[in-house]
Amino acid sequence: MGILKSTPDAGALPGLDGGVAAQLRAACGEDSVQLRSIDRLAVAHDASHYLLVPQAVVTPRTANDVASVFTVAGRAGIPVTLRSGGTSLSGQAVGAGLLVDVRRHFRRVEVLDGGSRVRAGSGATIRQINARLAPHGRALGPDPASEIACTMGGVIANNSSGMACGTGNTSYQTIESMTLVLASGTVIDTGAADALEVLSQKEPSLVEGLVNLRRKIQDSPDFRAEIARQFSMKNTMGYSINAFTDFDSPVDILTHLIVGSEGTLGFVSDVVLRTVDVQPFAATGLAVFPRIADATDALPALINSGARTVELLDAAALKVAQQLPQAEASLRNLLIGEHTALLIEYQGASPEETTERISAAEKLLSSLSLSAPVELTTDPARRRAYGPSAKGSTPLLPEPAHRAPPRCSRTLWSQCQS
Ligand SMILES: Cc1cc2nc3c(=O)[nH]c(=O)nc-3n(C[C@H](O)[C@H](O)[C@H](O)COP(=O)(O)OP(=O)(O)OC[C@H]3O[C@@H](n4cnc5c(N)ncnc54)[C@H](O)[C@@H]3O)c2cc1C
Known part of the structure; x- marks a missing residue:
């Protein structure tokens, strides 16, 4: 204890360049950037067996803050990992660059149309959202077993589903629109009436790329047949490339490509989803x-x-x-x-x-x-x-049947407390 008192970051791990940290603080606020080893080690694991210590932890408050983080990190060439509930089982929520906590400040939930739709902040847990929908006899379609701790953003980005979700009630099938921050810093509401106009104006090469990819896939019977085959069964792994055969508009394609993209295509600030009936x-x-x-x-x-x-x-x-x-x-x-x-x-x-x-x-x-x-x-x-x-049994399983260490149950517990 004495050592900890006299040196605030005893045994400090090599961390973020001071100049980059200053830029992040200027963009997101003085208290939004954590450099201490203890803060970085606390988020160096998710529910997988990976351990990756980030150079810094950034906690942005708004979509524009996240856009600034992307810009600063892009200029400095530092990889960014978005972390929300941190319940991923394959290391998706850990990284050795900047770890961006997108759970804390993105938790707003708005019930729409008597519960048949909902607008949810990406940091709200599935349980919190369903608690707001319950009085209307409705719930989200995706129903992962980790619902007590996992969040809307994580569910969209991991394309998480669950026992009752099937192929019809997934994020892909129930999503309407989202507010998205792209790597360039562009913020776009894909549900806005002028979304295509804004996207075309701000991201012309992205729109062109999406249109070209769609054409290439549509022109190839082999591609189309393979995509139809892959997505005729439950398929929640990787990018939802069926978006190229299901939709015409680049805005709709982008919205659905985000599902399953594991934070690689942008930050989802909030989403609007159709809900499903609860059989009580x-x-x-x-x-x-x-x-x-x-x-x-x-x-x-x-x-x-x-x-x-x-x-x-x-x-x-x-x-x-x-x-x-x-x-x-x-x-x-x-x-x-x-x-x-x-x-x-x-x-x-x-x-x-x-x-x-x-x-x-x-x-x-x-x-x-x-x-x-x-x-x-x-x-x-x-x-x-x-x-x-x-x-509860999955994270407790002994090796070699399942490699997740027993700490996972504690991870879920501690996340529920905060
Ligand atoms: C006990 C247990 C049970 C589980 N049960 C299931 C299950 O039944 N079904 C299932 O599918 N999974 C299950 N999982 C896995 C995991 O809980 C889910 O994948 C969950 O949806 C992850 O959400 P999260 O909020 O924890 O996201 P995180 O783990 O924090 O992040 C997941 C991914 O999403 C990205 N991300 C997070 N937020 C955003 C955002 N706002 N915008 C863009 N990208 C973002 C991250 O970069 C990362 O790639 C389980 C895990 C545990 C520990």
Whole structure:
């Protein structure tokens, strides 16, 4: 402690050039640039196994501040990484250049049209946005299990989805427009009536590039067929290049290309999305099978029975889940060998509809080769207890089944506190 008191940055890591730091402070405010090792180490990891210590952490307040950061960093040749909830599993939210915290000051949520649309700041968490939509019986389409800590910007940039999202309710399918800051510093609202005019005037070569790429793809039956094939199934990896076959306008193409671009094409300040209906009456059950093949064989029938979500927990995940304090006795007492479980949920618009679905599902479940009978429960407390089995077990899994270190659960927890 004595050493820390006498030297503010004991054992300082090599950091950002003083001149660049001064330019960033002039642009974003004196308190917006952190150079101390402790601040940089605090964001040197996300939920992956990567460790990259940034030269500085910048916390801009507005889209224009972010534009200034891009300009200063571009001139100095320093790479920029945007970081929001920091829950990425593959190192997307860490970098060795400038780390820009885009979560803190971009959290505004505005419910539009009685909840059928929402304008969300990129730093608002999915849970915060859904809490505002809940009174209207609506929710965001993308539903990642990390919703308590991950944010709108991260979901758009990672093209994150979840158990009930399918291919129809993804960010790509539900996004209407966004306020975007490009690497050049141009700020554009893609929902504005004059968006194409503004983009063409400020970014002529970008517009030309998008038009040319679209033409090249449209002119090639092979490209078109490959894109159609790739995106006919759930495909949330990488750039959404289906934008070139789905849209004509460069503004719409750009808006949709941002989905899945992992912060490489620009900063999303806020987005307008269409929302989806919430089916409020649900029943959940954990079906445990002797082997993984038994579980996967049962999937087509379960999907056809109207299951809204089916999540697979392999033996490693089950071993973690059975140690969670809320694990039910049947799971706690299971001697796990090659067992695999499916966490199944049925939903309905009314209690009657859900009851009907439960009866049909119970007939199906009793015909499957399960390790133990499964009960579909509508009891909110028991249903909540199932949640962490799937959501909480991933980061706790031991190596080599999953390489994320156990600190991830703490990461999520600490982010929820701030
Ligand atoms: C326990 C756990 C469960 C998870 N479950 C799921 C799941 O069910 N489904 C799923 O898809 N993923 C899941 N993930 C992965 C991760 O949570 C998601 O990808 C999440 O959407 C990332 O959001 P974030 O706010 O944490 O973004 P970050 O990790 O901070 O950033 C993600 C990427 O987005 C970029 N970015 C962030 N904000 C912006 C912005 N405003 N503009 C432009 N680019 C930006 C960053 O540069 C980075 O490339 C899970 C992770 C954990 C730890």
